[in-house]
Amino acid sequence: MTILEARPQTERRTAETPASDSDVRAWVDQVAALTQPERVVWCDGSDRERHELTQVLLDEGKLIRLNGEYRPGSYLARSDPDDVARVESRTFICSTSRDDAGPTNNWVDPDEMKHELTGRFAGSMRGRTLYVVPFSMGPVGGRLSKLGVQLTDSAYVALSMHIMTRVGTGALALIDAGQSWVKALHSVGSPLIDDDGARHPDSEWPCNPDKYIAHFPDTREIWSFGSGYGGNALLGKKSFALRIASVIARDEGWLAEHMLLIKLTSPVGRPFHLAAAFPSACGKTNLAMLRSTLPGWRVETLGDDIAWLRQGEDGRLWAINPEAGFFGVAPGTGESTNPNAIETIWGNTIFTNAALTDDGDVWWEGMTDTVPGHLLDWTGADWHPGLGRPAAHPNARFTVSAAQCPSIAGDWEAHDGVPIDAIIFGGRRASNVPLVLEARSWDHGVFLGATIASEQTAAAEGAVGALRRDPFAMLPFCGYNMADYWAHWVSVGERLGANAPKIFQVNWFRKGADGRYLWPGFGDNIRVLEWIASRLEGTEPAAVDGPLGRVPADGALDVSGLGLTDADLDELFAVDPAAWQAEADLTEEFFAGFGDRVPTELHAQLAELRSRLAEKQG
Numbered sequence: 001m002t003i004l005e006a007r008p009q010t011e012r013r014t015a016e017t018p019a020s021d022s023d024v025r026a027w028v029d030q031v032a033a034l035t036q037p038e039r040v041v042w043c044d045g046s047d048r049e050r051h052e053l054t055q056v057l058l059d060e061g062k063l064i065r066l067n068g069e070y071r072p073g074s075y076l077a078r079s080d081p082d083d084v085a086r087v088e089s090r091t092f093i094c095s096t097s098r099d100d101a102g103p104t105n106n107w108v109d110p111d112e113m114k115h116e117l118t119g120r121f122a123g124s125m126r127g128r129t130l131y132v133v134p135f136s137m138g139p140v141g142g143r144l145s146k147l148g149v150q151l152t153d154s155a156y157v158a159l160s161m162h163i164m165t166r167v168g169t170g171a172l173a174l175i176d177a178g179q180s181w182v183k184a185l186h187s188v189g190s191p192l193i194d195d196d197g198a199r200h201p202d203s204e205w206p207c208n209p210d211k212y213i214a215h216f217p218d219t220r221e222i223w224s225f226g227s228g229y230g231g232n233a234l235l236g237k238k239s240f241a242l243r244i245a246s247v248i249a250r251d252e253g254w255l256a257e258h259m260l261l262i263k264l265t266s267p268v269g270r271p272f273h274l275a276a277a278f279p280s281a282c283g284k285t286n287l288a289m290l291r292s293t294l295p296g297w298r299v300e301t302l303g304d305d306i307a308w309l310r311q312g313e314d315g316r317l318w319a320i321n322p323e324a325g326f327f328g329v330a331p332g333t334g335e336s337t338n339p340n341a342i343e344t345i346w347g348n349t350i351f352t353n354a355a356l357t358d359d360g361d362v363w364w365e366g367m368t369d370t371v372p373g374h375l376l377d378w379t380g381a382d383w384h385p386g387l388g389r390p391a392a393h394p395n396a397r398f399t400v401s402a403a404q405c406p407s408i409a410g411d412w413e414a415h416d417g418v419p420i421d422a423i424i425f426g427g428r429r430a431s432n433v434p435l436v437l438e439a440r441s442w443d444h445g446v447f448l449g450a451t452i453a454s455e456q457t458a459a460a461e462g463a464v465g466a467l468r469r470d471p472f473a474m475l476p477f478c479g480y481n482m483a484d485y486w487a488h489w490v491s492v493g494e495r496l497g498a499n500a501p502k503i504f505q506v507n508w509f510r511k512g513a514d515g516r517y518l519w520p521g522f523g524d525n526i527r528v529l530e531w532i533a534s535r536l537e538g539t540e541p542a543a544v545d546g547p548l549g550r551v552p553a554d555g556a557l558d559v560s561g562l563g564l565t566d567a568d569l570d571e572l573f574a575v576d577p578a579a580w581q582a583e584a585d586l587t588e589e590f591f592a593g594f595g596d597r598v599p600t601e602l603h604a605q606l607a608e609l610r611s612r613l614a615e616k617q618g
């Protein structure tokens with residue numbers, strides 16, 4: 001038996017790859033010594049590199065090339081059946097102090113976690129290639145942008161990072177010039193060579209049953225082990241742009257949020273910029289790409305998942321989308337629901353856990369009205385409609401460059417971002433929560449955000465449909481104590497003062513007694529945006545005060561042509577005081593879990609809610 005050299009053996013240095021003499025090099029050497037990859041490849045972000053990564057994945061059987069007639073330059077990946085979503089129970093915030101992680105995060109002492117993970121990473125890349133992926137979140141060199149380097153032993157991850165972030169020598173040059181950067185270390189945790197030097201065959205989707213998605217906010221580091229799935233492995237996204245960035249934002253006075261960004265233009269050409277936070281798989285991508293059913297109104301896409309917001313020199317709140325691509329939910333995406341997404345994924349797209357048609361295209365539930373008679377399902381098994389199980393995994397995703405989106409806004413890469421007029425919070429609630437509300441003040445808006453509850457989706461492990469608190473849609477993504485985060489929001493509002501955006505809450509998912517959605521949703525959500533725009537213009541008294549917030553006055557929400565009955569409309573806005581007193585009790589319990597870190601402003605809002613409900617009850 002030949003014992004293979006345990007040190008990195010070859011290293012590809014191309015003309016385009018600058019010899020980084022910064023700390024990056026030292027860190028790469030250190031990680032390579034620990035993980036023992038067969039080779040180290042420095043990524044330059046070029047098209048050629050994208051092509052090479054794709055070829056490696058095809059040769060290794062990790063991607064299936066789709067039929068170029070229907071889906072040019074596109075591929076299907078099938079994950080391990082146990083690696084299909086974010087693993088929240090294995091996601092850790094390892095701040096020095098346990099209280100800084102707070103009761104909603106899993107905490108482990110940073111030294112202990114590093115010790116444990118050092119053991120896990122030891123030799124974890126044997127037989128594999130270590131890709132060095134320098135990237136920028138936000139346009140390279142942008143004032144709001146941030147830099148990172150991901151080290152990964154997965155070509156799928158390196159290729160996906162190419163699409164989702166700005167990878168390449170530009171980012172590395174800025175790091176070498178002395179800008180701060182985040183260390184993001186990733187291994188699928190499946191070495192091809194064991195301790196005795198024996199070589200094992202690779203699998204289509206290498207991963208490890210033991211997963212760790214660990215964050216070290218105090219040193220701005222990420223260590224991710226065992227998973228290849230997007231939210232666990234594309235570390236620019238949730239790990240950096242939300243968990244680590246939220247801590248940087250707290251320290252620097254800005255906001256890192258799980259928000260889409262859009263430009264809304266009214267029929268007279270007035271532009272509004274809106275940011276909206278909905279929990280995972282609750283409609284951000286769809287709202288970001290909305291195609292208006294109201295004549296004259298237009299939505300343009302700036303971002304579909306993450307926004308970084310910072311007060312500008314003019315005193316207003318400005319936002320960028322730090323990502324360069326979409327990692328979108330496939331099921332439910334069809335011509336009738338999200339035509340802009342369907343056009344975006346015409347080609348150059350990686351699909352993960354979609355079904356495969358007999359003629360080599362992808363398919364998922366909701367893509368077309370007619371269901372194919374035969375497919376290979378997301379596991380590669382034969383499938384036909386009679387089987388009673390979905391063909392695509394409910395969390396099947398597409399990974400595609402944002403530049404391909406037909407509704408992308410012309411200024412989506414503007415270095416300073418766009419000025420935000422309104423912030424919207426939402427969730428998936430079958431009952432209780434009205435279609436739309438306007439907050440009475442910034443603090444009331446923070447209360448609405450802090451008390452969002454939503455039915456769980458397939459985007460994370462766990463029971464789909466279970467109602468849980470998901471404050472600001474950030475429950476799985478806030479890198480520090482959630483109550484401190486609320487206090488941070490309150491303080492940002494104080495600083496913005498009269499320049500603060502108005503805050504709204506929406507719920508597209510309320511159901512009638514028959515279990516059907518009461519609201520048509522999708523393109524018709526423009527009707528709610530139109531009302532929001534009317535509130536921003538303040539032209540007419542289009543709202544009335546209710547116990548939960550301001551709601552559209554009679555006739556102020558355009559529901560013409562929807563075929564809604566008066567009863568449907570009443571039900572969409574119904575507020576049951578008894579049910580809401582019960583929600584208030586649960587909110588009190590929820591707040592109690594954070595002790596005295598909950599800002600007094602939120603306790604005051606809860607007291608006001610109770611008294612307004614009592615008034616309504618009489």
Ligand SMILES: Nc1nc2c(ncn2[C@@H]2O[C@H](COP(=O)(O)OP(=O)(O)OP(=O)(O)O)[C@@H](O)[C@H]2O)c(=O)[nH]1
Binds near residue numbers: 281283285328508
């Ligand atoms: N009924 C209804 N369903 C919607 C609406 N908008 C989105 N959906 C469905 O909700 C699911 C998730 O929507 P997305 O827009 O992908 O969710 P997201 O918030 O971007 O999710 P993440 O990428 O996980 O953060 C899809 O199956 C959509 O079809 C709506 O207005 N009404």
Ligand SMILES: O=C([O-])CC(=O)C(=O)O
Binds near residue numbers: 238
């Ligand atoms: O991070 C992911 O895997 C996808 C996503 O947007 C979410 O779960 O909110």
Ligand SMILES: [Mn+2]
Binds near residue numbers: 258
């Ligand atoms: Mn998301």
